[in-house]
Amino acid sequence: MEIKKIGIIVADTDEFRLLAEKIKKGEYVKETFLRREKLSFMTDGFTQIVTVHCGIGKVNAAAAAVHLVDIGCGAVFNYGLSGGISGVRRGDMFLGTEFLEHDFDLTMIGYKPCEKPGQTYTYKSDKRLNGLVKSLMPDIKQGTAVSGDRFICDDKTRAFLKDEFGAMSCDMETAAVAFVCEYASVPFACVRRISDDAGADAAESYREMNCSSQTELSDFILECARRAAEIL
Numbered sequence: 521m522e523i524k525k526i527g528i529i530v531a532d533t534d535e536f537r538l539l540a541e542k543i544k545k546g547e548y549v550k551e552t553f554l555r556r557e558k559l560s561f562m563t564d565g566f567t568q569i570v571t572v573h574c575g576i577g578k579v580n581a582a583a584a585a586v587h588l589v590d591i592g593c594g595a596v597f598n599y600g601l602s603g604g605i606s607g608v609r610r611g612d613m614f615l616g617t618e619f620l621e622h623d624f625d626l627t628m629i630g631y632k633p634c635e636k637p638g639q640t641y642t643y644k645s646d647k648r649l650n651g652l653v654k655s656l657m658p659d660i661k662q663g664t665a666v667s668g669d670r671f672i673c674d675d676k677t678r679a680f681l682k683d684e685f686g687a688m689s690c691d692m693e694t695a696a697v698a699f700v701c702e703y704a705s706v707p708f709a710c711v712r713r714i715s716d717d718a719g720a721d722a723a724e725s726y727r728e729m730n731c732s733s734q735t736e737l738s739d740f741i742l743e744c745a746r747r748a749a750e751i752l
Contacts, residue, residue, distance in 0.1 A: 524749040527588035527596040530572040531581060531693045534572040535600050535702055539738040543571065553587060554580075567749040569742070572668035574693070577669050578621065581693035585700035595649060595707040595748045598697045599741045602689040603672050603718035606669060606682045610717065613740075615653050616665035616710040618686055619643045619695035622662050623668030625682070633684055634666075643698035648751055653744055663688040665710065667695035672718040681718075690718055707752060713737050 530536040540559055548561040553572050560570040570593060574584035581598070588596050608614055619635040620642050627633055635641055642664075654660060665686040672678060681687040694710045701708035 523566055523568055524752070525570055525588075525591065525593040525685055526745045526748050527585075527593035527699055528569065528745055529574050529581060529588070529596060529693070530571065531574050531576045533573070535666045535738070538572075538735055539571055539742070540573075542735075542738060542742065554583060563746050567732065569745050570685060575725045577692050578667060578696035579669075582696040582700050582701075586695040586704075589700065589704045589706050591651075592608075593706065594752050595646070595709075595745075596697065596701050597649075597741055597745055598694055598708070598710045599694070599737060599747070600691065601715035602665065602691040602694075602711055602712035603678075603716050604714040605678055605687040605690055605718055607663065607688045608714045610714055612714045613657060613660045613737075614665070614689050614712045614714055615650060615660045615662040616689065616694055616698075616712065617644075617650060617662050618664045619645075619698040620664070620666050620687075621668060621695045621699075622666040622681055622685065622687070622690070623670060639699075640702065643695060643702045645698065645709045649707050649709035649748060652747055652751060653711060656740070656743060656747075660711075661688065662704045665689045665691065665694050665712070667691050667693055672723075673716075674718075678718040689714060707748075709744070711737070715721055731743075 556573040
């Protein structure tokens with residue numbers, strides 16, 4: 521029987537460390553991807569989970585997504601911490617269903633904010649994977665996430681992202697992964713924990729949560745990845 525591969529992309533060093541600690545308790549293979557750690561392991565005789573520490577930002581995330589697609593991953597998950605824009609509070613779990621790159625701007629030549637010529641305006645996550653996530657966490661919040669190469673920590677920008685895009689959360693990677701997966705026809709899902717309110721005190725709130733042991737988040741994404749092979 522053909523081995524199914526499920527990919528997991530993690531941007532932040534501390535967030536990946538928690539995942540790596542769990543993986544290294546069993547048998548695994550360690551490799552490098554663009555000078556960062558890549559760990560893979562078998563959950564059974566037919567499913568391989570491949571985890572990549574991509575680094576922060578859209579370019580790093582997109583590169584990792586292309587790599588996972590190229591090695592044959594049949595689904596890709598992304599997880600980490602996110603800023604809360606609307607409808608969520610610090611500590612909430614959030615499932616992204618629609619994604620935009622909020623820092624892409626060609627409005628000066630007639631395009632909408634975030635619109636890329638010849639491309640889909642928004643990218644979407646996979647309904648089957650979203651259903652899996654919700655079956656494991658029925659009360660998870662869900663909605664639009666925006667991504668950009670900027671840490672959002674001011675009320676004015678937060679209000680713009682809410683009013684312009686209906687955003688519920690913001691981060692620095694997810695939309696880039698969503699784009700690669702949608703255009704490669706690979707199912708994608710993103711689960712994030714809200715670390716801050718993207719306002720003036722966002723940096724302090726983020727550091728506080730990032731330094732705490734968010735072990736339940738890595739546990740949850742591993743369970744999602746294990747079960748994904750059963751539905752794809």
